[in-house]
Amino acid sequence: MSLSTQMPSTRLASYARQSVGEDQGLRQQVEDCRNEATRRAWSLVAEFADNDTSASKARGAATAWAAMLRAFDAGEFDALIVTDVDRLTRSLTDVLEVRPPKRDMRIIVVRGSIDTSDPSGDFMFKQLVLLAEREVAVKTVRAQRYARDRRAAGHPSPGLTPHGYRWIFSNERDHTGTRYAIVEEEAQDVRQIFREYLAGAALGQIARDLNEAGRRTRKGARWHTSTVRRILLNPFYAALLPPAQPTGEHDLARIVIEECTAGAWESIIQREQLLATRSTLVGAKSNHDGNARRWLLSGLAICSICRSPVRSARGETHPTARKDGSGTAASLRYHAYRCVNGHFMRNGDIIDEYVAEVCIGRISQPDSRTLLEPPETGPDIEVLNAQKIELEGRESAIALLIASGKMNAQAARDALDVLADELRGVNNEIARSILRDPLAELAGVADARAWWSEATLARRRAVIDALMVVAIQPVGAGRRVTTMDAAAASVAIEWRH
Known part of the structure; x- marks a missing residue:
């Protein structure tokens, strides 16, 4: 921003920068530059400031750094003042932007009394930049080593913490250094999402059930199919730490579960549940429209009559005028079901109530588990888990052979490739086993009515779909069905087993 002052022979601009997004540090730098300009009795014609900007990485065209270079090229100032060399840059590449041969910008550094118009000052300026660049390189190597050690121990990096967890700061951590702690209220959302999806609910239906229950994301937003899908793909919920992905290329679907490290935090869902959800979502086209039912x-x-699926509708009453002459009652709208081919349109509330009673009665019976459980055609999940543990043990053994020099690199790579294929196959079998038994939780339910009242709409629909076909019959124009007996006489239940 330009400051309207009387222009002396030397026109001065200031530049301030810091890597963290806090205003206080920038204000102090700007104030120090202003004080120095006043002391020298020079005119400060422009001020440039970059907040939350690294000096060791390229700065884009939208930054104050780029604006400062453009202003100098336009002849708007003669010299640039900064509080410290590292506030201007930590990279020799940037020095080439401000010093000859590209630009002959005079740099004045408040701390250290450096002025590049003097040869010794120019030399000192460049030496300090070289030292700053070396410090950045050392810190980068140190940070990379720390990141490797942290990842090997199963600790996530700082950043956006998944819904269901909170970040544990260093002064709160236990002796193991755990970074994630479960937020139980949010974790319930995560468990519901996995449970509903594995029971056959659509993404849109899961989102609608959460929203209608008053649940919100951590940011207070409504749930959408896209957010539900991200949770179902996220390995963090099974306490798995995925490999690092390139900056700007984060994609949950591209994570290979076999390449994840065991996380040093408590899982919210089981690994098998994650494998099952990913097996149906990875590679499938995202459907953000959903098909949520109300x-x-x-x-x-x-x-x-026609065996076509019925659709929901909104019926409307048409009251006649009252006999006492007081007018007509208000028209009311109601939930209804209609045949797409026009065979009926009926009030849906009594039908829903009747079907719910039939379901509750059926799942209360001792043999209900046999109706909901699909035929066992695949291997036992306990056997599959044992195979997975054995394969992971072989992977550790190969690592020991490499370390002891008893296996060369090529042989190790070949063996690890074979192991990875076998492990992927076992994980796929585990996923299929989970998907074969989506309603296993109903086995031995003590109170079917309590379960039904607490279940989401998607869960209830999944049970109905597993147990029966509901065939709604026409009842004739003008006839009202208001009792459970009348509903039973006009709704046929066709059991699937």
């Missing part, structure tokens, strides 16, 4: 039987029940 009513129990829409798209699920059928018309008893």
Whole structure:
């Protein structure tokens, strides 16, 4: 920003910068530059400041650094003042931007009394930049080593903490250095998302159920299919630390579970659940429209005449005038089901209530588990987990052979490739086993009515779909079905088993 002052022979501009996004440090730098300009009785014609900007990385065209260079090229100032050399830059590449041969910008450094118009000052300026660049290189190597050690121990890096966890700061950590702690209220959302999806609920239906229950994301936003999908793909919930991905290329779908490290924090869901959800989502085209349902039987029940799926509708009453002459009652809207081929349109509340009672009665029976459990055609999940542990043990053994010099690099790579293929196959089998039994939680439910009242709409629909086909019958124009007996007489239940 330009400062309107009387222009002496030397026109001065200031530059301030810091790597962290705090205003206080910038204000102090700007104030120090102003004081120095006043002391020299020079005119400060422009001030440039970059907040949350590194001096060891390239600075883009939108930064104050770039604006300062453009202003100098336009002849708007003669010299640049900074508080310290490292506030201007920590890279020799940037020095080439401000000093000959590209530009002959005079640099004045408040601390150290450096002025590049003097040869010795120019030499000192460049030496200090070289020292700053070396310090950055040393810190980078140190940080990379720390990151490797941290990752090997299963600790995540700082950043956006997944919904369901909170970040534990260093002064709160236990002796193991755990970085994530479960936030139980948010973790319930995560468990519900996995449970509902594995029971066959659509992403849009899961999002709608969460929103209607008043649940929100950590930022207070409504749930969408995209956020539900990201949670279902995220290995952090199974306490798995994925390999680092290039900056700007983060993609949950591209993470290979077999390449993840065991995380040093408590999992919210089981690894097998994650494998099952990823097996159906990775490689599948994202559907952000969803197919969420609002009513129990829409798209699920059928018309008893044409066997087409029924759709939800909004019915409207048409009251007649009162006999006492006081007018007509207000028209009311109600939830209804309609046949797409026009065979009926019926009030849906009593039908939903009847079907719910039928379901509760059926899952209360001792043999309900046999109705919900699909035929066992695959290997036992305990056997698969044992195979997975054995394969992981072989991987550790190969690492020991390499370290002891008993296996060369090429042989090790070949053996690890074979192991990776076998481990991937076992993980896929585990995923299929989980998907074969999505309603296992209903086994031995003590209170079916309590389970039904607490279950989400998606969960109830999944049970209905597993147990029965609901065929709704026409009842004739003008006839109202208001009792459970009348509903039973006009709704046919066709059991699947």
